[in-house]
Amino acid sequence: VGRHPTPQAGPAPVAGVDRILAIGSGKGGVGKSTVSSNLAVALAKAGRRVGLLDADIYGPSQPRMMGVSKRPASPDGKTIIPLQAHGVTMMSIGLMVDPEKAVVWRGPMLMGALQQMLTQVAWGELDVLIIDLPPGTGDVQLTLCQKTHVTGAVIVSTPQDVALLDARKAMDMFKTLNTPLLGLIENMSTFYCPHCGEETQIFGHGGVAHEAERLGVPFLGALPIDLDTRLSGDAGAPVALGDGPVAEAYAALARRFID
Numbered sequence: 001v002g003r004h005p006t007p008q009a010g011p012a013p014v015a016g017v018d019r020i021l022a023i024g025s026g027k028g029g030v031g032k033s034t035v036s037s038n039l040a041v042a043l044a045k046a047g048r049r050v051g052l053l054d055a056d057i058y059g060p061s062q063p064r065m066m067g068v069s070k071r072p073a074s075p076d077g078k079t080i081i082p083l084q085a086h087g088v089t090m091m092s093i094g095l096m097v098d099p100e101k102a103v104v105w106r107g108p109m110l111m112g113a114l115q116q117m118l119t120q121v122a123w124g125e126l127d128v129l130i131i132d133l134p135p136g137t138g139d140v141q142l143t144l145c146q147k148t149h150v151t152g153a154v155i156v157s158t159p160q161d162v163a164l165l166d167a168r169k170a171m172d173m174f175k176t177l178n179t180p181l182l183g184l185i186e187n188m189s190t191f192y193c194p195h196c197g198e199e200t201q202i203f204g205h206g207g208v209a210h211e212a213e214r215l216g217v218p219f220l221g222a223l224p225i226d227l228d229t230r231l232s233g234d235a236g237a238p239v240a241l242g243d244g245p246v247a248e249a250y251a252a253l254a255r256r257f258i259d
């Protein structure tokens with residue numbers, strides 16, 4: 001008795017969830033949350049059972065982007081019932097805290113909140129759980145990948161050099177954590193003038209595809225800078241719900257994650 005080595009607590013699955021996709025970025029403001037919500041909606045439109053977990057503790061934007069504000073119920077005080085929006089089962093740390101107050105948490109509290117969202121939320125049966133990570137390479141990413149079996153990470157970047165430099169650090173982190181890198185997405189890739197149709201490459205173009213090739217990871221697609229994307233995100237009804245060219249680009253992106 002007592003001679004057996006203590007089993008190491010390796011990454012655990014989330015009950016009922018088939019696949020977990022972590023969406024990361026090197027820096028903030030590149031559209032990681034926008035891509036996460038639209039990808040979730042596009043997968044739901046394709047008939048998949050999708051969950052969206054907003055783990056961006058410092059700047060949770062999914063409640064606004066998905067158009068929900070209700071505090072999730074917990075009838076038994078233990079299990080949290082997630083919300084439903086646009087066919088997606090969702091949960092955000094932003095729904096558990098006062099939106100007017102800044103979240104100033106230390107590592108252990110962050111880890112506690114993340115674990116709670118993964119293990120105490122009644123996600124139900126899901127084909128895919130999309131996790132919108134905070135930008136960069138901090139405690140949340142570390143805890144997530146060490147404690148939970150993440151199927152793979154996807155990195156969102158703009159084509160600009162500075163964003164790409166930070167994205168490379170994020171990719172290195174996932175590599176160190178043994179989380180497979182599923183590919184890169186270029187957001188704010190190009191701009192088509194709504195008046196004359198002319199294309200302008202505000203942050204450059206093609207930088208992310210080039211980086212993906214250099215690293216030997218899949219390039220998953222490019223999304224334009226688009227007024228509707230911004231407006232619909234602010235209005236709580238992701239652009240992927242519609243049927244325009246950007247919605248089609250998201251449908252194509254979603255197909256990359258469907259067998």
Ligand code: ADP
Nearest residue numbers: 028029030031032033034224225226229230233
């Ligand atoms: P992150 O999660 O990387 O911080 P967000 O998704 O919050 O970035 O996006 C930052 C801002 O840029 C938001 O106002 C969002 O609506 C806008 N945005 C994101 N992607 C696009 C895009 N492709 N075209 C236009 N605006 C975008």
